[in-house]
Amino acid sequence: MRHATTLRIGPVGFRVGSDWRAPIAALNDLYRDYPQPDDGIPDFNVHLFAARPWRRVLRPSVHIGGDFVIPDAAPLPLVQGLLAAEMGMNLQMALGQRRYLLLHASAVERDGRALLMTGMSGAGKSTLAALLMAAGWRLMGDEFALLDPVTGLIHGFPRLISLKNEAIGVIERALPRARFGPRLEGTPKGTIRHLVPDARAISVMAEPAAPRLILFPSYGFAAAERAVLPSETFVRLTQASTNYVALAERGFGALTGLVRRVPARALDYPDTATVLEQVERMWSAG
Amino acid sequence: MRYKVAPREALRVVPLDALTLVYHRASGITHIVDAPVPEILEALTEPLDADDLLAKLSETFDLADADPAALAARLDELAAVGLVERL
Structure with a gap:
């Protein structure tokens, strides 16, 4: 993906990739004091993507993907890209967490x-x-x-x-x-x-x-x-x-x-x- | 028809307050049971038919309204979910 960041929350490492710069910039700002995933290896991936290439710019709407997905999740407008990233990370935890x-x-x-x-x-x-x-x-x-x-x-x-x-x-x-x-x-x-x-x-x-x-x-x-x-x-x-x-x-x-x-x-x-x-x-x- | 509790290694039984939790390893299902189910499982460490089980439970507990048909129905339910075995 064009834009990406990695971070660790508690014991869990994430990589968030995005078709847009803004959600990653928001994450990098708000999570600036958070550590990196242990050994640099994330536990979960989140993808924020446009369903069609032109939807990256034309009425951009953010679909939430990743290692674990809900098939019919509604996309969010780009202005809510930070929320999409948070929902994506929550979704990985809710569907994929097995250690705890x-x-x-x-x-x-x-x-x-x-x-x-x-x-x-x-x-x-x-x-x-x-x-x-x-x-x-x-x-x-x-x-x-x-x-x-x-x-x-x-x-x-x-x-x-x-x-x-x-x-x-x-x-x-x-x-x-x-x-x-x-x-x-x-x-x-x-x-x-x-x-x-x-x-x-x-x-x-x-x-x-x-x-x-x-x-x-x-x-x-x-x-x-x-x-x-x-x-x-x-x-x-x-x-x-x-x-x-x-x-x-x-x-x-x-x-x-x-x-x-x-x-x-x-x-x-x-x-x-x-x-x-x-x-x-x-x-x-x- | 005689019944016996599932083998010790098949179940994990955790008594809490009024209720008892029974984890059935084969299915991965957690059963939350009330009296008299824990007492039935305990009594069925030896194989018994429904009448003998009722007699055994009556020795230990004060069963005012002992109903063989109701007990047979409970046993069938417990057998269906794997907590007891039909012999």
């Missing part, structure tokens, strides 16, 4: 222990992770947490934090000096703006952490908390994993180990100030 049990969860770390947050889209995983990063936690990732079946440790995947709609203003106010990507209007998920994780999240992103607490947040409710039984946690996390079935018995062993060792709580929250206080209190209670 992939949990659709955000994760932060303190004192070497990881807090996992998972839930439906819109529950506030990314927003919560960004707020906790602003409050001094180490961000491990806003989208995927990687559970190592061998060690039981969580490996981070601190890609750019994907902020959507109302969350954008909330985090711009919480982190006024942070680096942000361009505002992408009219995407399939509304307005999106990417936030670059802070320097610590990037510099120690290869360090795993032992999971200590699992939260199932729900935004838009009166503050409430309840314990979640291991069996319910197991079911919810199988639903939050794209490769549980593919990992077969390694996935079963990893996930049963996690839910037996690590307590889980459901957390309803009405606003960001309240949720930070709730999380700190639950973390202290251990």
Whole structure:
């Protein structure tokens, strides 16, 4: 492909090739402090390509390809090329990751222990992770947490934090000096703006952490908390994993180990100030 | 018809709280089961027919409404997914 870049996010190396310069330039800017793939060899390839040569210039629309693809994925306009690149990398993880049990969860770390947050889209995983990063936690990732079946440790995947709609203003106010990507209007998920994780999240992103607490947040409710039984946690996390079935018995062993060792709580929250206080209190209670 | 639990190496059983997880190695399927399935699997370490199994379960558990037909249906389901074997 005409334009390409390589980078590593957590333990995973990517090569992103593109028919256009702009998406690669955006990646090179926002991921400028990220390391290269181990030994220079990427785990996954992403291709951003024009379906026909003339569509590179005429109403350019970006198709997402790579080692693993969804056949009928809709293309994005070139102005959303950065989003296409991010979606392409997520897709490789969701469809191709086999080394770790992939949990659709955000994760932060303190004192070497990881807090996992998972839930439906819109529950506030990314927003919560960004707020906790602003409050001094180490961000491990806003989208995927990687559970190592061998060690039981969580490996981070601190890609750019994907902020959507109302969350954008909330985090711009919480982190006024942070680096942000361009505002992408009219995407399939509304307005999106990417936030670059802070320097610590990037510099120690290869360090795993032992999971200590699992939260199932729900935004838009009166503050409430309840314990979640291991069996319910197991079911919810199988639903939050794209490769549980593919990992077969390694996935079963990893996930049963996690839910037996690590307590889980459901957390309803009405606003960001309240949720930070709730999380700190639950973390202290251990 | 007698039944026996699948060989030890065929299953991985993890009791959690109210529910028990059973991983079936041959199919790669995770079964999430409630009582009395774990008790049935435990009792079938020796081959039994449905009547003997019901008697054995009644010794250990207080089965107020023991129903041989329901137990036979459960056994057929468990055999169909490979957790027990028909002998």
